[in-house]
Amino acid sequence: METNERKQYFSAELLSWYRKHRRDLPWRRSRDPYHIWISEVMLQQTRVETVIPYFHRFTERFPTMEALANAPEEDVLKLWEGLGYYSRARNLQGAVREVQERYAGVVPDTLEEISTLKGVGPYTAGAVLSIAYNKPEPAVDGNVMRVLSRYFLIEDDIMKAGTRVKMEKLAKELIPEGAAGDFNQGLMELGAMVCTPRSPHCLTCPVMEHCSAREAGMEEQLPVKKKAKPPRPEYRLAALIEGEGPNAGKVLIRQRPQEGLLARMWELPHTEAPFAYPQEGAVPDTVSVLTEHLAEETIGVSVRSWFAHAEHTFSHIHWDMQVIACRLEPSVLPLGAGLLLPSHYQWVDRDSMGQYAFPNVFLKLLNRYFAQQPVS
Numbered sequence: 001m002e003t004n005e006r007k008q009y010f011s012a013e014l015l016s017w018y019r020k021h022r023r024d025l026p027w028r029r030s031r032d033p034y035h036i037w038i039s040e041v042m043l044q045q046t047r048v049e050t051v052i053p054y055f056h057r058f059t060e061r062f063p064t065m066e067a068l069a070n071a072p073e074e075d076v077l078k079l080w081e082g083l084g085y086y087s088r089a090r091n092l093q094g095a096v097r098e099v100q101e102r103y104a105g106v107v108p109d110t111l112e113e114i115s116t117l118k119g120v121g122p123y124t125a126g127a128v129l130s131i132a133y134n135k136p137e138p139a140v141d142g143n144v145m146r147v148l149s150r151y152f153l154i155e156d157d158i159m160k161a162g163t164r165v166k167m168e169k170l171a172k173e174l175i176p177e178g179a180a181g182d183f184n185q186g187l188m189e190l191g192a193m194v195c196t197p198r199s200p201h202c203l204t205c206p207v208m209e210h211c212s213a214r215e216a217g218m219e220e221q222l223p224v225k226k227k228a229k230p231p232r233p234e235y236r237l238a239a240l241i242e243g244e245g246p247n248a249g250k251v252l253i254r255q256r257p258q259e260g261l262l263a264r265m266w267e268l269p270h271t272e273a274p275f276a277y278p279q280e281g282a283v284p285d286t287v288s289v290l291t292e293h294l295a296e297e298t299i300g301v302s303v304r305s306w307f308a309h310a311e312h313t314f315s316h317i318h319w320d321m322q323v324i325a326c327r328l329e330p331s332v333l334p335l336g337a338g339l340l341l342p343s344h345y346q347w348v349d350r351d352s353m354g355q356y357a358f359p360n361v362f363l364k365l366l367n368r369y370f371a372q373q374p375v376s
Helices: 003-021 033-043 048-061 065-070 073-080 087-102 122-133 142-151 161-174 180-193 287-296 360-372
Strands: 232-242 251-255 270-272 301-313 317-328 345-348
Touching: 003 161, 003 180, 033 048, 033 087, 033 122, 048 073, 065 087, 073 087, 122 161, 122 180, 142 161, 142 180, 161 180, 232 287, 232 301, 232 360, 251 360, 270 287, 287 301, 287 317, 301 360, 317 360
Parallel strands: 232 317
Antiparallel strands: 232 251, 232 270, 251 345, 301 317
16 A cells, blocks of 8 residues: 555555544543543643543633633642643643733744743644644544554654654644644554554454555554653652641641652652662661751751651652651751741641642652541
């Protein structure tokens, strides 16, 4: 089959298949560019099943761009809690504020304008323009690159920028006239449901008949993807500081810096440790690293016992964390120090946790702690 015929066959069969078999997802029930934008940002690096309840809660709390633009950042992060990659939420809110200010609250419908918004890259721009406005713009993500790599037998490394550009050009050529939104969603759907990373379901694929990778017996070898550098291991000690007296039943938390990783979110105080401590159930020999770190912040503590082991992986760092239960002891600090908590520290209890946005690793630790405490 000639290349043009192969392309026409692919586009027609995929579009027909999608319109017949597409999943009923909440963001597909609307052409509202704001809702489509939210869904596409949430879906990046997150499974559909995970996103659905977040999407419902988010759009109920912020039904309009004006509502999101005017919301405190803490409220936005709290609703995003557990989805990870919190910069996505901050960028989304920042971009919505730009739309309110520059475009009178209307999401731009041109590639040139929408691409200037904070956090909006080629994929998000293409998805919103094609799905909301039916503009013939490609939306190329990992699912799409996998499908195109296999069907057209493209053996270029998909981690390279040049390959993505090549894929975007090809995807744009494939978009049928007047059906950009459905076609792009069909490509994503095929990659998510049929042309999966491992053990692709070729016998149920609507374009199986002319798939070049299947003809060559290479469907399991494609796409070519150079392995990313593994995240750097980082060993950390964290303090679960329990309150006494008027603060009984509470835990001391602190807010992260204004910029950088997990900016402005709340956490258990922690610091980097010199090496891993494999034994669980005992206080590490290196615990003085933690108490000295807290003392520098005028938080004096006495160590009580080992509480938990926790791990969390970011794109570039893997935290391996030992959590130590402590008591606040201002008396261990120099005279006069530690009488008042620094402004970025707060006491939190079971009921007030909802006021603060926590990274998932700390949310789980706090929930575990409060679940063990008697209900007053």
